[in-house]
Amino acid sequence: MKPVHFIAIFVALGLIAALYFGGNTLKPKENKPAPAGPMAGGGTPGEMQASMVDIxxxxxxxxxxxxxxxxxxxxxxxxxxxxxxxxxxxxxxxxxxxxxxxxxxxxxxxxxxxxxxxxxxxxxxxxxxxxxxxxxxxxxxxxxxxxxxxxxxxxxxxxxxxxxxxxxxxxxxxxxxxxxxxxxxxxxGETMKGIEQLLTIVRQDSTNIPANVILGRMAVESGQLDKAIARGETILRVDKNNIEAHLFLAEAYKRKGDTQKAKALFEEAKTIMKNPSFSKDLDAYMKTF
Incomplete structure:
Protein backbone atom coordinates (compact mmCIF):
# COMPACT_ATOMS: atom_id res chain seq x y z
CA MET A 1 0.00 0.00 0.00
CA LYS A 2 1.31 3.43 -0.87
CA PRO A 3 2.11 5.59 2.15
CA VAL A 4 0.04 8.52 0.95
CA HIS A 5 -2.91 6.16 0.54
CA PHE A 6 -2.25 4.78 4.00
CA ILE A 7 -2.40 8.26 5.46
CA ALA A 8 -5.65 8.86 3.58
CA ILE A 9 -7.03 5.88 5.48
CA PHE A 10 -6.10 7.62 8.74
CA VAL A 11 -8.23 10.57 7.69
CA ALA A 12 -11.18 8.40 6.70
CA LEU A 13 -11.06 6.50 9.97
CA GLY A 14 -10.84 9.67 11.94
CA LEU A 15 -13.97 11.07 10.39
CA ILE A 16 -16.28 8.11 10.89
CA ALA A 17 -16.42 8.16 14.70
CA ALA A 18 -14.71 8.84 17.99
CA LEU A 19 -12.95 6.08 19.84
CA TYR A 20 -13.32 4.40 23.16
CA PHE A 21 -9.85 3.32 24.33
CA GLY A 22 -9.24 2.04 27.82
CA GLY A 23 -10.82 4.50 30.19
CA ASN A 24 -10.82 7.44 27.76
CA THR A 25 -14.00 8.32 25.95
CA LEU A 26 -14.20 10.74 23.05
CA LYS A 27 -17.84 11.51 22.37
CA PRO A 28 -19.08 11.22 18.78
CA LYS A 29 -19.71 14.51 17.07
CA GLU A 30 -23.49 14.62 17.21
CA ASN A 31 -25.99 17.42 17.38
CA LYS A 32 -28.00 15.41 19.90
CA PRO A 33 -27.50 16.20 23.60
CA ALA A 34 -24.89 14.00 25.24
CA PRO A 35 -26.05 11.49 27.88
CA ALA A 36 -25.62 12.53 31.50
CA GLY A 37 -22.96 9.88 32.09
CA PRO A 38 -20.92 7.31 30.16
CA MET A 39 -23.64 4.68 30.54
CA ALA A 40 -26.60 7.01 30.97
CA GLY A 41 -29.06 5.17 28.72
CA GLY A 42 -27.83 1.74 29.70
CA GLY A 43 -25.83 -0.64 27.57
CA THR A 44 -22.29 -0.68 26.25
CA PRO A 45 -20.59 2.28 24.55
CA GLY A 46 -21.20 0.53 21.22
CA GLU A 47 -24.91 0.16 21.91
CA MET A 48 -25.10 3.82 22.90
CA GLN A 49 -23.35 4.89 19.72
CA ALA A 50 -25.55 2.64 17.61
CA SER A 51 -28.61 4.46 18.91
CA MET A 52 -27.22 7.69 17.47
CA VAL A 53 -25.99 6.30 14.13
CA ASP A 54 -28.29 6.76 11.17
CA ILE A 55 -28.32 3.15 9.99
CA GLY A 189 -20.54 2.80 10.72
CA GLU A 190 -21.06 1.51 14.27
CA THR A 191 -17.44 2.17 15.09
CA MET A 192 -17.80 1.82 18.83
CA LYS A 193 -19.15 -1.71 18.49
CA GLY A 194 -16.12 -2.54 16.34
CA ILE A 195 -13.78 -1.03 18.90
CA GLU A 196 -15.38 -3.14 21.63
CA GLN A 197 -14.55 -6.31 19.69
CA LEU A 198 -10.93 -5.21 19.25
CA LEU A 199 -10.57 -4.27 22.90
CA THR A 200 -11.93 -7.66 23.92
CA ILE A 201 -9.05 -9.19 21.98
CA VAL A 202 -6.25 -7.01 23.39
CA ARG A 203 -7.51 -7.42 26.95
CA GLN A 204 -6.98 -11.15 26.53
CA ASP A 205 -3.82 -10.85 24.42
CA SER A 206 -2.11 -7.48 24.67
CA THR A 207 0.31 -8.37 21.85
CA ASN A 208 -2.31 -9.34 19.24
CA ILE A 209 -0.93 -7.73 16.10
CA PRO A 210 -4.02 -7.33 13.85
CA ALA A 211 -6.10 -5.78 16.63
CA ASN A 212 -3.29 -3.45 17.73
CA VAL A 213 -2.70 -2.35 14.13
CA ILE A 214 -6.32 -1.29 13.71
CA LEU A 215 -6.50 0.36 17.12
CA GLY A 216 -3.17 2.08 16.55
CA ARG A 217 -4.19 3.47 13.17
CA MET A 218 -7.44 4.77 14.58
CA ALA A 219 -5.73 6.24 17.64
CA VAL A 220 -3.59 8.39 15.36
CA GLU A 221 -6.59 10.12 13.83
CA SER A 222 -8.46 10.39 17.11
CA GLY A 223 -5.49 12.40 18.37
CA GLN A 224 -4.57 9.81 21.00
CA LEU A 225 -0.97 9.82 19.85
CA ASP A 226 0.55 8.37 23.03
CA LYS A 227 -1.82 5.41 22.78
CA ALA A 228 -0.96 4.99 19.10
CA ILE A 229 2.74 5.01 19.93
CA ALA A 230 2.28 2.49 22.71
CA ARG A 231 0.40 0.15 20.38
CA GLY A 232 2.96 0.59 17.60
CA GLU A 233 5.85 -0.18 19.92
CA THR A 234 4.01 -3.24 21.24
CA ILE A 235 3.67 -4.54 17.70
CA LEU A 236 7.32 -3.92 16.83
CA ARG A 237 8.49 -5.77 19.92
CA VAL A 238 6.70 -8.82 18.56
CA ASP A 239 7.24 -8.22 14.84
CA LYS A 240 10.05 -5.75 14.18
CA ASN A 241 9.34 -5.74 10.44
CA ASN A 242 5.63 -5.00 10.61
CA ILE A 243 5.15 -2.41 7.90
CA GLU A 244 1.77 -1.12 9.07
CA ALA A 245 3.10 -0.44 12.55
CA HIS A 246 6.05 1.47 11.11
CA LEU A 247 3.71 3.65 9.08
CA PHE A 248 1.15 4.58 11.73
CA LEU A 249 3.85 4.90 14.40
CA ALA A 250 5.82 7.26 12.15
CA GLU A 251 2.69 9.30 11.53
CA ALA A 252 2.01 9.47 15.27
CA TYR A 253 5.51 10.80 15.94
CA LYS A 254 5.15 13.28 13.08
CA ARG A 255 1.94 14.64 14.58
CA LYS A 256 3.63 14.93 17.98
CA GLY A 257 6.30 17.05 16.32
CA ASP A 258 9.11 14.48 16.50
CA THR A 259 9.91 14.53 12.79
CA GLN A 260 13.34 12.96 13.32
CA LYS A 261 11.80 9.84 14.85
CA ALA A 262 9.07 9.81 12.21
CA LYS A 263 11.60 9.93 9.36
CA ALA A 264 13.70 7.19 10.97
CA LEU A 265 10.65 4.91 11.05
CA PHE A 266 9.75 5.76 7.47
CA GLU A 267 13.33 4.96 6.42
CA GLU A 268 13.03 1.59 8.15
CA ALA A 269 9.76 1.01 6.29
CA LYS A 270 11.53 1.65 2.99
CA THR A 271 14.19 -0.92 3.90
CA ILE A 272 11.56 -3.49 4.80
CA MET A 273 9.48 -2.98 1.66
CA LYS A 274 12.38 -2.73 -0.82
CA ASN A 275 10.00 -1.22 -3.36
CA PRO A 276 11.21 1.77 -5.43
CA SER A 277 7.71 3.17 -5.95
CA PHE A 278 6.92 2.87 -2.25
CA SER A 279 10.22 4.58 -1.36
CA LYS A 280 9.58 7.37 -3.84
CA ASP A 281 6.16 8.08 -2.36
CA LEU A 282 7.54 8.06 1.18
CA ASP A 283 10.34 10.43 0.20
CA ALA A 284 7.79 12.78 -1.33
CA TYR A 285 5.69 12.65 1.83
CA MET A 286 8.68 13.30 4.12
CA LYS A 287 9.48 16.43 2.12
CA THR A 288 6.15 17.87 3.28
CA PHE A 289 7.19 17.77 6.94
Whole structure:
Protein backbone atom coordinates (compact mmCIF):
# COMPACT_ATOMS: atom_id res chain seq x y z
CA MET A 1 0.00 0.00 0.00
CA LYS A 2 1.31 3.43 -0.87
CA PRO A 3 2.11 5.59 2.15
CA VAL A 4 0.04 8.52 0.95
CA HIS A 5 -2.91 6.16 0.54
CA PHE A 6 -2.25 4.78 4.00
CA ILE A 7 -2.40 8.26 5.46
CA ALA A 8 -5.65 8.86 3.58
CA ILE A 9 -7.03 5.88 5.48
CA PHE A 10 -6.10 7.62 8.74
CA VAL A 11 -8.23 10.57 7.69
CA ALA A 12 -11.18 8.40 6.70
CA LEU A 13 -11.06 6.50 9.97
CA GLY A 14 -10.84 9.67 11.94
CA LEU A 15 -13.97 11.07 10.39
CA ILE A 16 -16.28 8.11 10.89
CA ALA A 17 -16.42 8.16 14.70
CA ALA A 18 -14.71 8.84 17.99
CA LEU A 19 -12.95 6.08 19.84
CA TYR A 20 -13.32 4.40 23.16
CA PHE A 21 -9.85 3.32 24.33
CA GLY A 22 -9.24 2.04 27.82
CA GLY A 23 -10.82 4.50 30.19
CA ASN A 24 -10.82 7.44 27.76
CA THR A 25 -14.00 8.32 25.95
CA LEU A 26 -14.20 10.74 23.05
CA LYS A 27 -17.84 11.51 22.37
CA PRO A 28 -19.08 11.22 18.78
CA LYS A 29 -19.71 14.51 17.07
CA GLU A 30 -23.49 14.62 17.21
CA ASN A 31 -25.99 17.42 17.38
CA LYS A 32 -28.00 15.41 19.90
CA PRO A 33 -27.50 16.20 23.60
CA ALA A 34 -24.89 14.00 25.24
CA PRO A 35 -26.05 11.49 27.88
CA ALA A 36 -25.62 12.53 31.50
CA GLY A 37 -22.96 9.88 32.09
CA PRO A 38 -20.92 7.31 30.16
CA MET A 39 -23.64 4.68 30.54
CA ALA A 40 -26.60 7.01 30.97
CA GLY A 41 -29.06 5.17 28.72
CA GLY A 42 -27.83 1.74 29.70
CA GLY A 43 -25.83 -0.64 27.57
CA THR A 44 -22.29 -0.68 26.25
CA PRO A 45 -20.59 2.28 24.55
CA GLY A 46 -21.20 0.53 21.22
CA GLU A 47 -24.91 0.16 21.91
CA MET A 48 -25.10 3.82 22.90
CA GLN A 49 -23.35 4.89 19.72
CA ALA A 50 -25.55 2.64 17.61
CA SER A 51 -28.61 4.46 18.91
CA MET A 52 -27.22 7.69 17.47
CA VAL A 53 -25.99 6.30 14.13
CA ASP A 54 -28.29 6.76 11.17
CA ILE A 55 -28.32 3.15 9.99
CA UNK A 56 -30.11 2.47 6.68
CA UNK A 57 -32.97 -0.01 6.56
CA UNK A 58 -31.72 -3.38 5.24
CA UNK A 59 -32.98 -4.29 1.79
CA UNK A 60 -35.70 -6.94 1.67
CA UNK A 61 -34.19 -10.33 0.85
CA UNK A 62 -37.20 -11.55 -1.12
CA UNK A 63 -36.97 -8.48 -3.35
CA UNK A 64 -33.21 -8.92 -3.78
CA UNK A 65 -33.73 -12.57 -4.63
CA UNK A 66 -36.45 -11.84 -7.19
CA UNK A 67 -34.32 -9.17 -8.88
CA UNK A 68 -31.29 -11.50 -8.92
CA UNK A 69 -33.31 -14.29 -10.54
CA UNK A 70 -34.44 -11.95 -13.32
CA UNK A 71 -30.80 -11.55 -14.37
CA UNK A 72 -30.29 -15.31 -14.80
CA UNK A 73 -30.75 -17.34 -17.94
CA UNK A 74 -33.98 -19.39 -18.14
CA UNK A 75 -31.97 -22.57 -17.58
CA UNK A 76 -30.29 -21.17 -14.46
CA UNK A 77 -33.64 -19.94 -13.13
CA UNK A 78 -35.15 -23.38 -13.59
CA UNK A 79 -32.21 -25.08 -11.87
CA UNK A 80 -32.42 -22.77 -8.87
CA UNK A 81 -36.20 -23.14 -8.63
CA UNK A 82 -35.84 -26.93 -8.56
CA UNK A 83 -33.31 -26.67 -5.76
CA UNK A 84 -35.48 -24.23 -3.81
CA UNK A 85 -38.33 -26.72 -3.97
CA UNK A 86 -36.21 -29.28 -2.12
CA UNK A 87 -35.98 -26.98 0.90
CA UNK A 88 -39.25 -27.75 2.65
CA UNK A 89 -40.27 -27.34 6.25
CA UNK A 90 -40.59 -31.08 6.78
CA UNK A 91 -37.08 -31.94 5.59
CA UNK A 92 -34.66 -33.75 7.86
CA UNK A 93 -32.09 -31.28 9.22
CA UNK A 94 -29.15 -32.92 7.40
CA UNK A 95 -31.07 -32.83 4.11
CA UNK A 96 -31.94 -29.17 4.56
CA UNK A 97 -28.33 -28.29 5.38
CA UNK A 98 -27.17 -29.97 2.19
CA UNK A 99 -29.97 -28.39 0.12
CA UNK A 100 -29.09 -24.89 1.35
CA UNK A 101 -25.40 -25.45 0.63
CA UNK A 102 -26.20 -26.72 -2.87
CA UNK A 103 -28.33 -23.62 -3.48
CA UNK A 104 -25.47 -21.44 -2.25
CA UNK A 105 -23.10 -23.07 -4.71
CA UNK A 106 -25.57 -22.55 -7.57
CA UNK A 107 -25.67 -18.82 -6.84
CA UNK A 108 -21.89 -18.79 -6.52
CA UNK A 109 -21.61 -20.41 -9.95
CA UNK A 110 -23.96 -17.72 -11.28
CA UNK A 111 -21.63 -14.98 -10.00
CA UNK A 112 -23.87 -13.67 -7.24
CA UNK A 113 -21.71 -13.98 -4.16
CA UNK A 114 -24.03 -12.04 -1.85
CA UNK A 115 -27.01 -14.36 -2.41
CA UNK A 116 -24.64 -17.33 -2.25
CA UNK A 117 -23.31 -16.08 1.09
CA UNK A 118 -26.85 -15.82 2.45
CA UNK A 119 -27.50 -19.50 1.75
CA UNK A 120 -24.07 -20.54 3.05
CA UNK A 121 -24.94 -18.64 6.24
CA UNK A 122 -28.35 -20.31 6.52
CA UNK A 123 -26.74 -23.72 6.06
CA UNK A 124 -24.04 -22.87 8.59
CA UNK A 125 -26.52 -21.62 11.17
CA UNK A 126 -28.59 -24.79 10.89
CA UNK A 127 -25.51 -27.00 11.10
CA UNK A 128 -23.67 -24.85 13.66
CA UNK A 129 -20.73 -24.86 11.26
CA UNK A 130 -18.19 -22.18 12.15
CA UNK A 131 -16.42 -22.79 8.85
CA UNK A 132 -19.53 -22.01 6.79
CA UNK A 133 -20.50 -19.05 8.96
CA UNK A 134 -17.06 -17.48 8.61
CA UNK A 135 -16.96 -18.19 4.88
CA UNK A 136 -20.35 -16.50 4.40
CA UNK A 137 -19.21 -13.47 6.39
CA UNK A 138 -16.01 -13.18 4.35
CA UNK A 139 -17.93 -13.27 1.07
CA UNK A 140 -20.27 -10.55 2.30
CA UNK A 141 -17.46 -8.39 3.66
CA UNK A 142 -15.75 -8.45 0.26
CA UNK A 143 -18.98 -7.54 -1.51
CA UNK A 144 -19.79 -4.78 0.96
CA UNK A 145 -16.61 -2.88 0.18
CA UNK A 146 -17.74 -2.57 -3.45
CA UNK A 147 -21.48 -2.02 -2.89
CA UNK A 148 -22.84 1.53 -3.28
CA UNK A 149 -26.50 0.94 -2.42
CA UNK A 150 -26.78 1.64 1.34
CA UNK A 151 -29.83 -0.60 1.85
CA UNK A 152 -28.25 -3.53 0.03
CA UNK A 153 -25.01 -2.94 1.92
CA UNK A 154 -26.89 -2.89 5.23
CA UNK A 155 -28.57 -6.20 4.37
CA UNK A 156 -25.14 -7.73 3.73
CA UNK A 157 -23.86 -6.34 7.01
CA UNK A 158 -26.83 -7.73 8.91
CA UNK A 159 -26.30 -11.24 7.54
CA UNK A 160 -22.52 -11.05 8.09
CA UNK A 161 -22.90 -9.81 11.68
CA UNK A 162 -25.40 -12.53 12.50
CA UNK A 163 -23.07 -15.16 11.04
CA UNK A 164 -20.04 -13.93 12.94
CA UNK A 165 -21.91 -13.60 16.21
CA UNK A 166 -22.98 -17.25 15.97
CA UNK A 167 -19.44 -18.22 14.98
CA UNK A 168 -18.04 -16.44 18.05
CA UNK A 169 -20.67 -18.06 20.26
CA UNK A 170 -19.61 -21.48 18.96
CA UNK A 171 -15.89 -20.85 19.36
CA UNK A 172 -14.57 -17.39 20.23
CA UNK A 173 -11.62 -16.54 18.01
CA UNK A 174 -9.59 -13.40 17.44
CA UNK A 175 -10.04 -13.72 13.67
CA UNK A 176 -13.83 -13.76 13.91
CA UNK A 177 -13.83 -10.80 16.30
CA UNK A 178 -11.57 -8.79 13.97
CA UNK A 179 -13.86 -9.64 11.04
CA UNK A 180 -16.86 -8.52 13.09
CA UNK A 181 -15.07 -5.30 14.03
CA UNK A 182 -14.40 -4.63 10.35
CA UNK A 183 -18.08 -5.06 9.50
CA UNK A 184 -19.10 -2.63 12.24
CA UNK A 185 -16.43 -0.04 11.42
CA UNK A 186 -16.42 -0.15 7.62
CA UNK A 187 -19.86 -1.60 6.99
CA UNK A 188 -22.48 -0.15 9.31
CA GLY A 189 -20.54 2.80 10.72
CA GLU A 190 -21.06 1.51 14.27
CA THR A 191 -17.44 2.17 15.09
CA MET A 192 -17.80 1.82 18.83
CA LYS A 193 -19.15 -1.71 18.49
CA GLY A 194 -16.12 -2.54 16.34
CA ILE A 195 -13.78 -1.03 18.90
CA GLU A 196 -15.38 -3.14 21.63
CA GLN A 197 -14.55 -6.31 19.69
CA LEU A 198 -10.93 -5.21 19.25
CA LEU A 199 -10.57 -4.27 22.90
CA THR A 200 -11.93 -7.66 23.92
CA ILE A 201 -9.05 -9.19 21.98
CA VAL A 202 -6.25 -7.01 23.39
CA ARG A 203 -7.51 -7.42 26.95
CA GLN A 204 -6.98 -11.15 26.53
CA ASP A 205 -3.82 -10.85 24.42
CA SER A 206 -2.11 -7.48 24.67
CA THR A 207 0.31 -8.37 21.85
CA ASN A 208 -2.31 -9.34 19.24
CA ILE A 209 -0.93 -7.73 16.10
CA PRO A 210 -4.02 -7.33 13.85
CA ALA A 211 -6.10 -5.78 16.63
CA ASN A 212 -3.29 -3.45 17.73
CA VAL A 213 -2.70 -2.35 14.13
CA ILE A 214 -6.32 -1.29 13.71
CA LEU A 215 -6.50 0.36 17.12
CA GLY A 216 -3.17 2.08 16.55
CA ARG A 217 -4.19 3.47 13.17
CA MET A 218 -7.44 4.77 14.58
CA ALA A 219 -5.73 6.24 17.64
CA VAL A 220 -3.59 8.39 15.36
CA GLU A 221 -6.59 10.12 13.83
CA SER A 222 -8.46 10.39 17.11
CA GLY A 223 -5.49 12.40 18.37
CA GLN A 224 -4.57 9.81 21.00
CA LEU A 225 -0.97 9.82 19.85
CA ASP A 226 0.55 8.37 23.03
CA LYS A 227 -1.82 5.41 22.78
CA ALA A 228 -0.96 4.99 19.10
CA ILE A 229 2.74 5.01 19.93
CA ALA A 230 2.28 2.49 22.71
CA ARG A 231 0.40 0.15 20.38
CA GLY A 232 2.96 0.59 17.60
CA GLU A 233 5.85 -0.18 19.92
CA THR A 234 4.01 -3.24 21.24
CA ILE A 235 3.67 -4.54 17.70
CA LEU A 236 7.32 -3.92 16.83
CA ARG A 237 8.49 -5.77 19.92
CA VAL A 238 6.70 -8.82 18.56
CA ASP A 239 7.24 -8.22 14.84
CA LYS A 240 10.05 -5.75 14.18
CA ASN A 241 9.34 -5.74 10.44
CA ASN A 242 5.63 -5.00 10.61
CA ILE A 243 5.15 -2.41 7.90
CA GLU A 244 1.77 -1.12 9.07
CA ALA A 245 3.10 -0.44 12.55
CA HIS A 246 6.05 1.47 11.11
CA LEU A 247 3.71 3.65 9.08
CA PHE A 248 1.15 4.58 11.73
CA LEU A 249 3.85 4.90 14.40
CA ALA A 250 5.82 7.26 12.15
CA GLU A 251 2.69 9.30 11.53
CA ALA A 252 2.01 9.47 15.27
CA TYR A 253 5.51 10.80 15.94
CA LYS A 254 5.15 13.28 13.08
CA ARG A 255 1.94 14.64 14.58
CA LYS A 256 3.63 14.93 17.98
CA GLY A 257 6.30 17.05 16.32
CA ASP A 258 9.11 14.48 16.50
CA THR A 259 9.91 14.53 12.79
CA GLN A 260 13.34 12.96 13.32
CA LYS A 261 11.80 9.84 14.85
CA ALA A 262 9.07 9.81 12.21
CA LYS A 263 11.60 9.93 9.36
CA ALA A 264 13.70 7.19 10.97
CA LEU A 265 10.65 4.91 11.05
CA PHE A 266 9.75 5.76 7.47
CA GLU A 267 13.33 4.96 6.42
CA GLU A 268 13.03 1.59 8.15
CA ALA A 269 9.76 1.01 6.29
CA LYS A 270 11.53 1.65 2.99
CA THR A 271 14.19 -0.92 3.90
CA ILE A 272 11.56 -3.49 4.80
CA MET A 273 9.48 -2.98 1.66
CA LYS A 274 12.38 -2.73 -0.82
CA ASN A 275 10.00 -1.22 -3.36
CA PRO A 276 11.21 1.77 -5.43
CA SER A 277 7.71 3.17 -5.95
CA PHE A 278 6.92 2.87 -2.25
CA SER A 279 10.22 4.58 -1.36
CA LYS A 280 9.58 7.37 -3.84
CA ASP A 281 6.16 8.08 -2.36
CA LEU A 282 7.54 8.06 1.18
CA ASP A 283 10.34 10.43 0.20
CA ALA A 284 7.79 12.78 -1.33
CA TYR A 285 5.69 12.65 1.83
CA MET A 286 8.68 13.30 4.12
CA LYS A 287 9.48 16.43 2.12
CA THR A 288 6.15 17.87 3.28
CA PHE A 289 7.19 17.77 6.94
Missing amino acids: PEPANFDTLLANAKMKLSPAAQAEISRQENTITRGDVKEQKVLALETLAKLWQNNKNRAIAAYYFAESGKLENSQKKLNFAAHLLAEEMHEEKNPNYKQWMATVAISSLQQSIALNPSDTSRIDLADIYINGT
